Amino acid sequence: MPDVNITVDGKKVTAPAGTLLIEACKTVGIEVPAFCYYPGLSLQGACRMCLVKVEKMPKLQTACTTVISEGMAVTTDHEEIHQARKSMVELLLGNHPLDCPVCDAGGECELQDMTFSYGASESKYTEAKNHKEEQQWSPVVFFDRPRCILCYRCVRVCDEAMDVAALGIQNRGSGSVIAPNMGDHLDCEECGMCIDICPVGALTSGAYRYKTRPWEMNHVATACTHCGDGCKTTLGVRRSETGMEIVRGDNRDKSGPNGDFLCVKGRYAFDFANRTDRLTQPLVRRNGKLVPVTWDEALTYVGQKLAEIRSQSGGASMGVIGSNRTTNEENYLLQKFARVVLQTNNIDHQRTADFAAFAAALAGRPDATASAREVFDAPAILLIGNDPTEQHPLLAYQIRNNVRLHKARLYVVNSESVKLRRQATLFSQIPSGSEAAFAAFLAGGDVANGANRDEWNALRDQLRKETGLVIAFGSELRGASIASLNKFALSVQGAKLICLADYANSRGAADMGVYPDLLPGYVPLIQGSKFKAEWGTLPDAAGLTLPGMVDAAKSCKLKALLVVGANPVFRMKLDPATFANSFLVVQDLFLSETAAVADVVLPAASAYEKSGTFTNTYGDVQLVKQAGEITGTKSDFEIIVRIAERMGYDVAKLVPFGSGSRADMGQSRGAQSGEADRHAVWLEAQGLELKMNPFDPTAVFDEIQRLVPGYQVSRLNLMAGNDQHTRLDQNGGGAVGDPALIQPANDGLFSSGSTGRYSKTLNTVMENRNRVEMPKVAAD
């Protein structure tokens, strides 16, 4: 679009035609205040705060609805404007209760800011304020009517951005009131966007209400630990008896691929970390009972036992089950631990998507994956399988808003009538289970039985005409189907792919080689010379897969099993006696079904309580920072290093610390000490800080960047908290495993694997139709 020149307060501004005046002013650092204007939402013009003087216009104009035009001369700083804004604030304060000292928004309230800026300190009215009692709309949403300034942001964000439309307006005039869709309560996605976007304290969060005040918390930006979308979240933490307690989750700084979006899990389901039944002491089975012991005792026991089994039965008799929720560094360390310390390739994790096949299919095309940000800008999107609204809320949000704001074309192919069909240019409901057939059809195959031939043909023709198509597919497509889809993608100009997996670091676990037959970066064992050069000898034969290990345990062939952040007994519906003959070590947050049958249980820190990196399902790697802290727990990273050390292994070989770099000096303790030290971030980004500590994940990240193809992202950007898209750099030859190994969790909006069962919020919202809150299991 051509540029338009305008003058704002004497400053020359050039902006593309069609820009709103309020946005144009921002580009030169002139802030025009507004309550109702919110970038990305429809225009409102209701708050009248953004009134400015435009030359040749008789009245003051609203900057949020005025589109700039050539030669426009604007004044934003004028007595008349100040008076107008002051009177607006006065009018609002007329009915707004002055309960700032108890209001949750106090300290981060836009009305407070405006009052400070435009000074409406005098009350002109003597009549009573209009009062209405506070309402609870759901376990997490409270509405305080008198505080509401009726900016309608909540109504619009719910309707436009979320496509839920659970909020509306009742009555008119000064009696206008925001109302929930069910009259007195909400039936919605409980995403809390309305609370987040509320400029005042009218909508407050049930989880955070009256707990603390914004300036009393430390704010830690990290990645969400629930689904595979990897939203960035800012956790508010404060001191508590057990360490640091997380009290709030939001993303008000709008950084990260998700902007200000968070779903119910990201916003509230951090509460699993605060549960009082978290394991805080290692447990060792003695006389058939798990009894609390010291860390030293437990680690020594595990180290001795594992070393003993290794020397007696060899590495092949041991197995490791990795996690979808531990950091990249931990996953990398775990597989390295398995391969070099335990000397086994028996390592696997619960695969929720076929990343191995995805990497193999995309071999030689490292830039063919789309990032989460690209979904928002793509001109066209094809969605096969999956229900992003439930399973990938960020993907759904990006798609919805891409369609709404950029008029992207969305093609949805699904066996269910998923909600995103409402945004779709074309929705094709295919017979259940025929996703693979559809992929084959796209690659040139025939139409599946029971499918609509004309519809499929028309769809394929239309898709081929697209450029820059982003293809997202769920775990319905595995193995050869992904290769077919890739074949089709090659025929569409600029097409990129997204493989959707379930958990926060499913992609990371796959990338880091938590596979029995693949090394980090999907490198087949046989091609692992680069790793051998660094690590020394590695077992050559492919190890057991997850079901393979279970079978081995059943037939008493598996002597030892280390389970890190996984719950196979529950997930695979195993008989608890399966592991009776194996030495079972479990690292977990809670006494899960698997932990309950373990020989040693080591209390691990959750992803919110450690540092490292996560890779979301799109391949965007993000920094994970320590927010909370539970005394007594240790990160999985530290546990693995300590076990290796007790097994007599030189940990300097496992974690290349001491090289190049830095002393941790307490920096990895997170928010408390490291946050303020900007210089340290720079040093760390440049790899210049001393890593004198074997528990420093950045030492392993150095190695990842050195050895894992595709992870050579900008350190500075990553350390500054930005998401960095990795390349899926695989040069062929990767193994394509049995499709049956893929076991998607199919978590919905209100479930999140084991952690979801421990989240009080997820199990109290009524929209969660299958609430399965974990009963409190007392450690005996």
Add this chain to the structure above:
Amino acid sequence: MSVIKDISEVAKGMGITFMEMFQPTVVENYPDGPGIFKGAKFQERFRGMHVLQRDENGLEKCVACFLCAAACPSNCIYIEAAENTAEKRVSGAERYAEVYNIDYNRCIFCGYCVEACPTDAITHGHGFEVATFNVGALVYRKEQLLAIKPAQMGDNAVFNKQEMETQRVLPG
């Protein structure tokens, strides 16, 4: 002559002494004086140990807004907030301070907290004898800082008496 001069000098000196004998005393009889302050006298605005005030209904004025903690230059105020319920109402607003600690190891009696308080809940009292042999005792809890319930509160008057006895005004 010098003798007379010497005597007159002594008389002059003693004269002042005798004159002063009839002037009112200016020495405060602390710590042997009457009252809870043991004879110590204060200007009205003396900034002594804090008192958390109550409203006319005996409810705590503090609503746990954390502004005193934010204003405190020595970071000596620690608060944990909790929500009032219909069954248990502690303050007049929605929220109250479940924990309110002032660490007198660090407090510099600057009065910023009093300035910051939007509900006039925290004020400076006239308590000043804070010295102790145990630094742990210098962290004062809310119960120690709270003002006694007003005596005019009918039924509570009896309760107040007990409270008067149990409540510490000056550390012993």
Add this chain to the structure above:
Amino acid sequence: MADLVSHPDEIKVVSKRFGQGAADIDRYLALDGYKAAQKALPMTPDAIINEVKTSGLRGRGGAGFPTGMKWSFVPKDSPKQKYILCNGDESEPGTCKDRLILEHDPHSVIEGVMIAGLAVNAESGYIYIRGEYRYLSIIMQKAIKDAYARGFLGKNIFGSGKKFDVYWHGGAGAYEVGEESALMESLEGKRGIPRIKPPFPAVVGLWGSPTVINNVETLASAPHIILDGAQKFADYGTPKNGGVRLFCLSGHVNKPGVYELPLGYSLKKMIYEVGGGIPGGKKIKAVVPGGSSTPVLTADEIDIAMDFDGVAKAGSMLGSGGVVVIDESTCMVRFAQYIMKFYQHESCGWCIPCREGTDWLKKTLDRFHAGGGVKKDINNIQYLAENMMGRTFCPLGDAAAMPTISIVTKFRKEFEDHLEGRPCPYDPVGSVRLLPVLSH
């Protein structure tokens, strides 16, 4: 149903068929009905617009925008469906002219909509009738049905092969919907809340299509312009203020009612001659010249010509032609309080100044009139009204602010008197008599 009144000075154009049973289609046809539409059928759109432009017809709803110009704004080459909207949401206190047109001459409105449709190549028109005018909807429904039955509306109007449909739609009782974009929202089935302008309705209106929206009286004038000639219509009034219009004379006059008088008619004459003077020979205290939204005029200011420019010169607006006469026995504070009660009730709640401003003005005026006022309230009332003025989303805020500002500035003494004698020192009986006129 209001009794019809008349006066020799009247020039009956729109009100020509009042009281003659023209709601019946046969009777209407006998009274030159649908001749204008048939005359307009072969005319080109530009020719029709030119006729209307020549006639000097200005919008009768209140703003007084030249109608011909409004019609010419509709993009002719737009492939979109175009709509004609007849704004029958007459809710302005003191105005009751559209009610008579819809009651006595509904077919002229249909005919006007058709002519407007021909002028902008629209194929359908909507007649939006205020919710409280339920009985008029029945009359209008019958008229539309009759017109369809005769083939005047439908797929082949008057056998010309052209298509034109007319629908009626009832409101739900909101003054705000009298604002054109709010009316469209209402018609689309949403909350009656005004839209952001630009784009203006002529470009993006009903269902995103170009739309012409006119007042009932404006559209009812169109057939007369086409049939009798534009120049004849223009000559009735003053230059730039063509034609005649319906004035709704109410309040303290001996003969209240709707009179069709040429534009530029003297206000003084209208009150004393047409309206028959003030009951009991009392003096005038104030006159509302164009519905309750317009600034009031004092007794000294009424010697003016009643056209758009004449009233503007006196610092007020011709508005919708609702002339309310207020005699000396009326309390102006009570009057201000009463109209604020109306605006507070009718504010849609969209923007801050109107929603909060009318509420606080009402509360303050209520207390003030009840004798609870203090001196600074007077300034506060003025301050509030002045800060609403020109800063609201739609003209409703201005409509509430304008009369208030004029009353406070022109009748400040009465406010001050309220501080002395409590309660109201003025004759309360007079105030009460005014109420039925303003009550809705």
